[in-house]
Amino acid sequence: xxxxxxxxxxxxxxxxxxxxxxxxxxxxxxxxxxxxxxxxxxxxxxxxxxxxxxxxxxxxxxxxxxxxxxxxxxxxx
Amino acid sequence: xxxxxxxxxxxxxxxxxxxxxxxxxxxxxxxxxxxxxxxxxxxxxxxxxxxxxxxxxxxxxxxxxxxxxxxxxxxxx
Amino acid sequence: xxxxxxxxxxxxxxxxxxxxxxxxxxxxxxxxxxxxxxxxxxxxxxxxxxxxxxxxxxxxxxxxxxxxxxxxxxxxx
Amino acid sequence: xxxxxxxxxxxxxxxxxxxxxxxxxxxxxxxxxxxxxxxxxxxxxxxxxxxxxxxxxxxxxxxxxxxxxxxxxxxxx
DNA sequence: GTGGTCTAGACCACT
DNA sequence: GTGGTCTAGACCACC
Numbered sequence: 382x383x384x385x386x387x388x389x390x391x392x393x394x395x396x397x398x399x400x401x402x403x404x405x406x407x408x409x410x411x412x413x414x415x416x417x418x419x420x421x422x423x424x425x426x427x428x429x430x431x432x433x434x435x436x437x438x439x440x441x442x443x444x445x446x447x448x449x450x451x452x453x454x455x456x457x458x
Numbered sequence: 459x460x461x462x463x464x465x466x467x468x469x470x471x472x473x474x475x476x477x478x479x480x481x482x483x484x485x486x487x488x489x490x491x492x493x494x495x496x497x498x499x500x501x502x503x504x505x506x507x508x509x510x511x512x513x514x515x516x517x518x519x520x521x522x523x524x525x526x527x528x529x530x531x532x533x534x535x
Numbered sequence: 536x537x538x539x540x541x542x543x544x545x546x547x548x549x550x551x552x553x554x555x556x557x558x559x560x561x562x563x564x565x566x567x568x569x570x571x572x573x574x575x576x577x578x579x580x581x582x583x584x585x586x587x588x589x590x591x592x593x594x595x596x597x598x599x600x601x602x603x604x605x606x607x608x609x610x611x612x
Numbered sequence: 613x614x615x616x617x618x619x620x621x622x623x624x625x626x627x628x629x630x631x632x633x634x635x636x637x638x639x640x641x642x643x644x645x646x647x648x649x650x651x652x653x654x655x656x657x658x659x660x661x662x663x664x665x666x667x668x669x670x671x672x673x674x675x676x677x678x679x680x681x682x683x684x685x686x687x688x689x
Numbered sequence: 690g691t692g693g694t695c696t697a698g699a700c701c702a703c704t
Numbered sequence: 705g706t707g708g709t710c711t712a713g714a715c716c717a718c719c
Contacts, residue, residue, distance in 0.1 A: 603711030680696030
């Protein structure tokens, strides 16, 4: 299981991890992210904290959330 | 008691109210906001939702939170 | 496990069952209903159908949904 | 109400009381302690003093604090 | 006492 | 079943 063990807030650590995965191509442009629950399981944190992190990236336009469908990496730069 | 009764999320409604109060001078530049708990009581919502709204305004630089002291309106434009 | 085996739509059967439980005092005025998931399990139906039934009773004012807290029987006649 | 009336600092008296309760099994291995607020009320001391005492026992590994959940007695010797 | 973070677990909209 | 919102109530850092 991936772990977040820094001193920073879990939300901010997760935000950084997702940004890295987008940059590295692990989460390609336009692709669908794992569900919030899957990310919560992967990192051993609550779904609420995951959605808080996703909210930051939605706010900044890096991710796009679609109710009932999923969360997607913004296709265009 | 002030009420938030729109269809928008409570967090976003509160964000808008605080922005209005800053613009109107009710919360002057550099002044300290009521505590999160006071705002929660005023609007009849949970402190968590208040801090979510404040987080948006911190993220955008409109407010500055200082642990143990309070939340302040950013002094300068 | 309770069962709904009539010819009517499951949603309407469940609506009727909940109304009976309110009338009988099994769900007293002002009390909190079981969660949607618990009701789904009790009757062996999908959570979606439960929320549909609850929506009917919210619409009619018989139930009151409170975000983050639960669904409650309307306290007063 | 329990009282701490020794000459030692309240924090150290409380630390000792908690150690005794762990040793006696009143706070079993792996169990959740009362909240800091409850302990403060029980002993008639400030929440700050309680968190200071808990910090000592976290530091020594006797207790484990879990954000959003509570403080727990370390399960294993 | 204040702000900030986090959890667990609700409801609800939408697919 | 997914995302999004909200509650209640923890711990913790700081003043």
